Amino acid sequence: MHEAFFEYLKKFNCPLLSEEEKVLIKKAFIPTKLRKRQYLLQAGDQCKNFAFIVKGAMRQYSVGDKGSEHMIRLGVEGWWMGDRESWVMGTPSVYNIDAWEDTEVLLVTRPVVLELLRKTAIIGEMMRQLDERNNMANLRRLTSSISATAEKKYADFAACYPGLVERFPQHIIASYIGVTKDTLSRVKRQLLRK
Template sequence: MYQPGRFMSLNMQFSGFEYFRDYITKYSTTPLTNKQFELLSAAFQPKFLKKKQYFLQEGEVCNYYGFITKGAMRQYRVDEGGMERIVHLSIENWWVGDRESWVMLTPSLYNIDAWEDTELLLIKKADTLKLVQEIPACNEMVRKMDEMHAIAAQKRANASISLSADERYIDFAYHYPQIVKRFPQHIIASYLGITKETLSRVLRRVIKK
């Protein structure tokens, strides 16, 4: 569960709200008025997360969702052998949180931490529902986000069962080049469901091509 003491507050000059306004404008055709933007700003909490600091730990309920304005984060499980299994990677203009725990209010199966020093905006579920009801642009944005999330999940599932390791990496690097640049090979390999050694061989083959 989120506790204020686990985060460092940002100063009043925090510019993340403007990044978020641009994000809404990008994913919504409905205009956002200044008054609506004030309501949005009041609902979000700007926070700073240090590198390796947890946003969420296994067993906690995900009471907050975060919009990243600067930095990089990872979501993962630790298996019985102590290995980290990456399920999601996030950078600027991406959302972070455990959707199942967020919706169902159940203990999370995952850990989420900052891979880099990270600035983000946090929002509670109740505030999200209120904004969706009161601000058309937010409603449109959330619907598009849900659609994109469903499509991405389907593509990832299809890639895991139908693409070779080489094809999975090439497809991922093509669509998410910034993720590849920001995270080391062992993290990318875990996300793709292959070993670091396999990824090294894939990279050598890709370079030769």
Template sequence: MHQQLINYINSHSTLPLTGVEEELIVAGFQYKRLRKRQYFLQQGDVCKYTGFIVKGAMRQYTVDEKGVEHIVHLFIENYWATDRESMIMLTPSAYNIDAWEEAEILTITRADMLDLMNKIPALVEMILLMDERNAIANQRRLSSTISSTAEKRYEEFSIHHPQFIQRFPQHIIASYLGITKETLSRVRKQSVR
């Protein structure tokens, strides 16, 4: 279970983990299983954990006053699920995070992660790389949402995240892209031609 996380850290750092560091990671991350639709975080709660997904698929979303879900992030194996703003600022989360499929995750508190970062240089390097990639991805997504057509958004999504198309239904992908399910259906039919 923890070996997948250890492999992930090693693949995102130039500093290989030592045996002692691997033991610290195993001790620091706790295993949790989520049933389909079980919450990892509920809107209004303060986020206490970051979760590394070992198996399964999850989503982060808000629900508006009309009861419509708006997908903010999609997560599958080797992704990290959390609400960083809530965790860092200790404020109620604006988001729900739940398991779309049955999921197995390794969780850690912010305090425990900071403690491990003080002891494991490879973890710091991995987090810096993840932060850089996350900032780039968020900037691209924002730019795409503001200026791209539905066709272009779906094309970019299918290029950068083909694995999500297999794991999530159309209505979730449409919400993530900021378009209606009907628009997504039309765009997908056009892209097949």
């Protein structure tokens, strides 16, 4: 599983990992398998681990008063999953995170990441670039949720994340983009007619 992470790190235009850095990373990131619907995190618990998805798909969501699920994040291979606020602040999470498919992840704790930041430049560069990308994606999503039509929300989602359209069912995608399942069905029918 670690080889997938080493390949992932190449995307950040950093120098190649030394053998010493590879050993540190292998000790830091614990391979774990989750069965479909198995929780990585449940609301009310502190997020102690962040997960790098090697294989599979996961979702992060909150549950409303009436039991409806509100999708916050979706993730597949090469993506990260965890509740950053809970992980950093040590507070209980308001989110559930579970495996949508049988999933293989590499888990890392915050103290271990802080230690890696002191010992390897590549982890710091990766985190810096991920923070930049995450901030831009969050702003795009916020702007879309405030002002975009259902058609535009879905078109933007499908253009940015074509792999997610194939991996997650319509009701999850509808929740993620902030429309009803019926509205998403209508939007998809209209797009097919065009």
